[in-house]
Amino acid sequence: MSHELNTADRPRWMGVGRSAEQDSHAAAAAAARAAVVGADPKLVLVFAAITHDPAAVQEGIREVVGEVPVLGCTTHGEIGPGGPLDGSVTVAVIGGTGFTVTSAIAQQVSGRQREAGVELARAVNRADRRPYRALLMLTDGMIRDQETILRGCYSVLGASVPLFGGAAADGWRMTGTYVMADGKVLTDAVAAVMIESDAPLAVAVRHGWRRLGTPMIVTGSENGRVLTLDDRPALDVYLERLGAPADAYTDVNAFVDFALPRPIGVQRRSGVEARNVSTEIDLAGRTIGGGSSIDLGGLTWVMEGDEESILAATDAACRDVREALDGREPIGMLTFSCAALRAVLGDEGIRKEGAHLEEAAAGVPFAGFYTYGEIARVRGIDGFHNQTLVVLALT
Amino acid sequence: MVEAVAALQIQQLVELLAVVSSLPDEAAAVVGAAERAAQALEAEVAVVIIDRHIAAAVGFPAEELPEEELFAIADRQLDKLSVPDVGDCYAIAAGWAGAHPGHLVLARYDEGFSVEETNLIRGMARLLELTLTMHRTLAAEHEMRQRSERQAAENAELLASLQQRQRLLEHLSGIQRAISLRQSLPEILESVTDATQDLLGDEIVALWLREPGDPDRVRLAAWRGMREEVARRLAPVPLTEAGVAGEAILADGLVTNQGQPSTLTVDLVPGRQTIAMAAPVRESGVVTGALLVASCEPQRQFGDADTQTLRAFAEHVSLALTDAKTVDQMRQAYHDSLTGLATRGLFLERLTQQLSLAAREGVGLALLFFDLDHFKEVNDTLGHAAGDQLLMTIAHRVKEQLRGSDVAARFGGDEFAAMLWDVGAPGDGFAAAVADRLLAAIEAPVPLGERAVRVTASIGIAYANVGETEPGPLMRRADLAMYRAKHGGRGRAEVSAED
Numbered sequence: 001m002s003h004e005l006n007t008a009d010r011p012r013w014m015g016v017g018r019s020a021e022q023d024s025h026a027a028a029a030a031a032a033r034a035a036v037v038g039a040d041p042k043l044v045l046v047f048a049a050i051t052h053d054p055a056a057v058q059e060g061i062r063e064v065v066g067e068v069p070v071l072g073c074t075t076h077g078e079i080g081p082g083g084p085l086d087g088s089v090t091v092a093v094i095g096g097t098g099f100t101v102t103s104a105i106a107q108q109v110s111g112r113q114r115e116a117g118v119e120l121a122r123a124v125n126r127a128d129r130r131p132y133r134a135l136l137m138l139t140d141g142m143i144r145d146q147e148t149i150l151r152g153c154y155s156v157l158g159a160s161v162p163l164f165g166g167a168a169a170d171g172w173r174m175t176g177t178y179v180m181a182d183g184k185v186l187t188d189a190v191a192a193v194m195i196e197s198d199a200p201l202a203v204a205v206r207h208g209w210r211r212l213g214t215p216m217i218v219t220g221s222e223n224g225r226v227l228t229l230d231d232r233p234a235l236d237v238y239l240e241r242l243g244a245p246a247d248a249y250t251d252v253n254a255f256v257d258f259a260l261p262r263p264i265g266v267q268r269r270s271g272v273e274a275r276n277v278s279t280e281i282d283l284a285g286r287t288i289g290g291g292s293s294i295d296l297g298g299l300t301w302v303m304e305g306d307e308e309s310i311l312a313a314t315d316a317a318c319r320d321v322r323e324a325l326d327g328r329e330p331i332g333m334l335t336f337s338c339a340a341l342r343a344v345l346g347d348e349g350i351r352k353e354g355a356h357l358e359e360a361a362a363g364v365p366f367a368g369f370y371t372y373g374e375i376a377r378v379r380g381i382d383g384f385h386n387q388t389l390v391v392l393a394l395t
Numbered sequence: 396m397v398e399a400v401a402a403l404q405i406q407q408l409v410e411l412l413a414v415v416s417s418l419p420d421e422a423a424a425v426v427g428a429a430e431r432a433a434q435a436l437e438a439e440v441a442v443v444i445i446d447r448h449i450a451a452a453v454g455f456p457a458e459e460l461p462e463e464e465l466f467a468i469a470d471r472q473l474d475k476l477s478v479p480d481v482g483d484c485y486a487i488a489a490g491w492a493g494a495h496p497g498h499l500v501l502a503r504y505d506e507g508f509s510v511e512e513t514n515l516i517r518g519m520a521r522l523l524e525l526t527l528t529m530h531r532t533l534a535a536e537h538e539m540r541q542r543s544e545r546q547a548a549e550n551a552e553l554l555a556s557l558q559q560r561q562r563l564l565e566h567l568s569g570i571q572r573a574i575s576l577r578q579s580l581p582e583i584l585e586s587v588t589d590a591t592q593d594l595l596g597d598e599i600v601a602l603w604l605r606e607p608g609d610p611d612r613v614r615l616a617a618w619r620g621m622r623e624e625v626a627r628r629l630a631p632v633p634l635t636e637a638g639v640a641g642e643a644i645l646a647d648g649l650v651t652n653q654g655q656p657s658t659l660t661v662d663l664v665p666g667r668q669t670i671a672m673a674a675p676v677r678e679s680g681v682v683t684g685a686l687l688v689a690s691c692e693p694q695r696q697f698g699d700a701d702t703q704t705l706r707a708f709a710e711h712v713s714l715a716l717t718d719a720k721t722v723d724q725m726r727q728a729y730h731d732s733l734t735g736l737a738t739r740g741l742f743l744e745r746l747t748q749q750l751s752l753a754a755r756e757g758v759g760l761a762l763l764f765f766d767l768d769h770f771k772e773v774n775d776t777l778g779h780a781a782g783d784q785l786l787m788t789i790a791h792r793v794k795e796q797l798r799g800s801d802v803a804a805r806f807g808g809d810e811f812a813a814m815l816w817d818v819g820a821p822g823d824g825f826a827a828a829v830a831d832r833l834l835a836a837i838e839a840p841v842p843l844g845e846r847a848v849r850v851t852a853s854i855g856i857a858y859a860n861v862g863e864t865e866p867g868p869l870m871r872r873a874d875l876a877m878y879r880a881k882h883g884g885r886g887r888a889e890v891s892a893e894d
Contacts, residue, residue, distance in 0.1 A: 125456070132480075158439075158479075212748050213744060270437055295414065381438075
């Protein structure tokens with residue numbers, strides 16, 4: 001599949017190519033060929049199913065594009081024109097004289113998240129730069145406390161640079177995700193690229209959850225886990241509030257099935273943020289938590305969403321990003337959605353999500369994947385999200 | 396649903412507290428406080444200035460920090476800050492005095508700071524100051540301890556004073572934990588007076604709070620070292636007669652007095668009080684009382700350390716009061732203030748939620764509507780107070796008849812509702828059995844003062860149809876069934892004819 005645009009005379013372009021071939025090398029090469037739609041390719045982003053060999057994927061791309069930085073990761077489904085796919089290699093290439101990219105890798109990130117963020121930001125922060133910038137990051141989805149990586153980046157870059165990205169996924173196997181960069185296959189790593197442009201770019205984030213009932217106060221927390229809500233074991237309060245079936249209290253799989261589409265909402269000034277509690281389960285200790293922390297004293301809610309509310313959020317994110325561009329037509333979009341949303345939407349629902357994205361893109365190429373965490377810093381200093389859709393638009 | 400704005404403010408203060416008090420040293424606490432303040436207010440920039448130096452800054456690339464502009468904001472000469480590639484941001488600063496004066500500066504792009512947020516930022520600055528004082532004291536103590544091993548004898552006195560500081564820290568963090576864990580307000584206030592007495596070593600400690608309905612009067616909320624029988628029975632007194640505590644409230648500042656004790660003091664204190672000192676306490680920024688410490692020792696003088704300790708405890712009382720009020724407001728928004736049952740709004744929300752869950756999981760759900768027969772007559776003949784008492788008793792009995800998974804609500808007046816979860820099919824008679832239990836519980840005599848009153852209720856029952864997710868039609872059926880029960884002779888239950 002390819003989406004050809006007349007890019008020959010454009011200073012900035014983006015193309016997307018996809019291949020469902022099973023051979024990793026061949027699939028990557030085919031997708032890359034389809035994605036190079038202009039002169040002077042600057043950056044290749046690749047989103048590959050966990051069933052592919054990430055080394056072969058990078059070789060296949062290298063064969064087509066030569067010495068262009070290639071960054072990518074494994075997924076829980078690939079997003080692009082024609083609808084979501086499982087098992088594909090989806091490639092986005094940006095290029096043209098109007099872009100400059102600088103990439104970096106941080107390794108052995110766990111335990112030194114902040115330092116890694118500082119390191120990455122310093123490495124890609126050029127003094128002589130174009131007027132518009134965004135830092136794109138692909139992280140190993142198994143790293144905890146990814147917010148702190150972003151805090152590290154923010155401490156170097158400040159408010160001037162929007163942050164965008166996603167955490168790699170592994171098709172819900174939960175055995176390990178991979179980040180690809182410079183021909184390497186990495187774990188416990190973050191790949192980052194500063195995209196500098198002569199034209200504006202915009203980032204948006206939305207979720208489709210609504211809060212239910214009365215708020216609960218986090219009365220006990222430790223190491224990012226919620227021990228108690230309203231002075232009672234957090235796991236029980238959470239399940240009771242949502243009227244969970246009996247086996248969710250005692251069976252890990254039943255808990256995962258139940259919790260996946262029902263995040264905890266954390267109150268923030270501009271609204272409620274969703275936090276996934278289905279990944280780190282503690283039936284013995286009756287605590288709840290996920291990769292990102294929920295603080296002591298915090299006001300939280302149980303949340304619920306459905307296909308309608310999630311698709312409304314998809315539309316809203318695309319609308320937000322277009323509004324932020326102030327009437328400029330995008331040349332391409334990156335669209336990262338959450339792996340956990342698939343549990344709510346189902347296969348039919350994600351096809352609808354894909355159709356909504358396609359309609360919002362209105363012919364503009366777009367690519368992305370289903371992540372284990374989304375990155376979008378649009379206001380304030382926070383940027384790591386759960387169960388959202390994040391969109392980056394380039395013009 | 397109420398947007399819990401106030402709740403959010405205090406939540407953020409408590410979060411800041413939890414974060415900064417968990418950090419190991421001053422440098423980490425300062426950065427933690429700046430980041431947490433920026434996060435809470437969704438500000439792009441947060442800067443901590445101490446002794447005219449930038450101690451922590453987030454939001455600017457390190458090499459591009461506009462120091463002069465930041466100092467100007469701290470001095471209130473500027474209220475905008477230009478952030479590269481972001482634009483002009485609204486800026487605000489809150490400061491503190493003392494040995495190491497400083498400011499917390501925040502800047503936000505999308506919107507200026509509201510009055511509530513300004514208060515929150517002031518609160519954060521005060522907390523930061525307290526935390527920094529703690530860290531410095533700990534650091535000094537650590538150093539002294541090492542030195543004191545070499546010069547134990549000479550330092551005995553100094554060490555004693557540092558050990559005292561250590562105890563202050565322990566007490567303060569204990570109180571902070573109690574607030575974070577939302578222990579009951581009287582317990583927290585008691586622990587503050589205990590700690591104040593333990594630390595300052597004076598005989599008398601008292602917390603005076605303004606009467607909510609009559610702010611010109613104060614009452615004793617917690618005390619140590621006073622005549623129990625007098626203190627316990629003391630009616631609220633005018634501010635002007637409340638001695639040093641009253642003066643501190645009126646002056647909104649620390650007051651010390653070595654003069655003649657007031658008549659009230661003579662009554663309350665078992666001994667001759669020679670000196671007293673009081674610091675104001677605030678609720679959401681407004682002076683609502685004073686924390687007082689007093690001694691009968693003829694030689695007692697209050698030094699800087701004493702003043703600082705009293706202020707620290709007064710700040711913690713303020714935090715506890717503000718927190719308690721906020722939690723209370725939040726509860727009130729969702730619960731009927733008289734009976735503690737869910738409000739109509741909360742009930743409808745829960746009903747909608749449970750209906751869709753019931754539809755998905757194939758669980759039976761029933762709705763009960765009921766009101767009290769002839770309640771108006773009780774109100775008219777025995778008065779509203781008796782009417783309120785009756786409603787409270789009935790509400791309590793209703794709750795006793797329901798399970799944890801059911802929800803009871805008061806819709807207003809004498810109208811109640813209950814949602815019963817997992818009731819099986821209409822033919823099983825589960826909801827009808829619950830209704831019969833409710834009728835019996837409601838009809839039992841209610842003691843009201845000297846008399847006992849009996850009321851009956853009329854209950855309408857409706858079952859949710861299979862797959863029904865809209866609450867409207869279900870409520871209409873329960874309502875109609877209740878009218879049938881009323882017209883059929885009151886004191887009885889009717890199942891909706893449509894079920």
